[in-house]
Amino acid sequence: MSASSLATIRAQLQEERGRLRERLHELGLGADDALDFDGGFADSSQVTAERGEMEALAGTLNDTLREVEDALAKLDDGTYGRCEACEGPIPQARLEAKPAARLCIACASKSR
Template sequence: MPPEASTVDHRALLEEERTELVAKLDELGLGGAGLTYDSNFADSSQVTAERGEVEALAATLRETLEDVERALAKLAQGNYGVCEDCGQPIDPLRLEAKPAARYCINCAAKH
């Protein structure tokens, strides 16, 4: 790959990812103020298991969403693409694959 500056529009990628994440959380019924379950659901073990899975998935989605929003904030502040640990620029190819990356590849391995 040539060492040229990336022409990828990270803001567009991040906004797209944010939209998808919000949509997924909405699908889970978690778009608003936390978990909302139909109170008519029997409290069977199956429901409990499903609920655990949904909560785990929602937690992952929320974490990813936080990373995406943090990256968008960094874009707005003009320090996007800088490793939050060592302060070095993050590899453009890494940002292309993972626009919400907070750390360079070296620091990500440490975390």
């Protein structure tokens, strides 16, 4: 993959990482934020339901953030673009569509 493609992908990943961290922070569930809800409303079932939704959303955001950070680490150590399962190259078109992709198309469809 060309250096300019890698630079574009790195910029996309960094932007995505910033967005994810911001979203988590807004939820009060970022890495540095304790799970802290107003005690006065803790017993309301509506809040419980909302908290469940927020935790599910935060879980998804955290998973995505981890994938993005892994992809950035791989860019740094030069292993970016290699399938984690078969170690074959991941097609550039797939990486451009999904920069944090861990698997090539064949392995991704197998793991489903």
